[in-house]
Amino acid sequence: MTDRQAPDSRTVQAGIASLEGYLLWQGEIDRARAEAEACVEVLDWPTTAQREELVDLLARRQLDLSRMVITRVAERSLQLRRDYQQRYDCLKRRVVACALALVAVLALVSCLLLAR
Structure with missing residues (x-):
């Protein structure tokens, strides 16, 4: 038998999220490369070396753009999460206060009714 402990659920979830992010980014790399190749394919003037250089340049630019968009979306997502958490906490305090x-x-009414 081994002394190895099973990872906790947070570690497993973090690993799955990391793997998912890796796979999504690899798909984005493939997509950017395919789009760059499609753009360069219609050009008849570049040599083979120039075509490869253009494909690399276009793919890199597309990946930079994708990274920028993903970063913006992630930042906005975190901001929305904070905003909604604040609203939820405020509503929760109101509900508890009302309860x-x-x-x-009800306790006061009960005391008054019992005091009669």
Whole structure:
């Protein structure tokens, strides 16, 4: 038997998220390369070396653009999460305050009815 411990669920989730991100980015690399090749294919003037250089340049530019968009989306997602968490916390405090006020009113009414 081994002394190896099973990873906890957070470690597993982080690993899966990392693998998913890697696979998505590899797909993005393939897509950027395919689009760059399609753009260069219609040009008849570049030599083979120039074609490869153009494909590399266009693919790199597309990947830079993709990275910028992904970063913006991730930042916006975090901002929205913070905003909604603040709203949720505020609503939760209001609900708890209303529930406590209702319990206090019910307790007061009960005391008044019992005091009769």
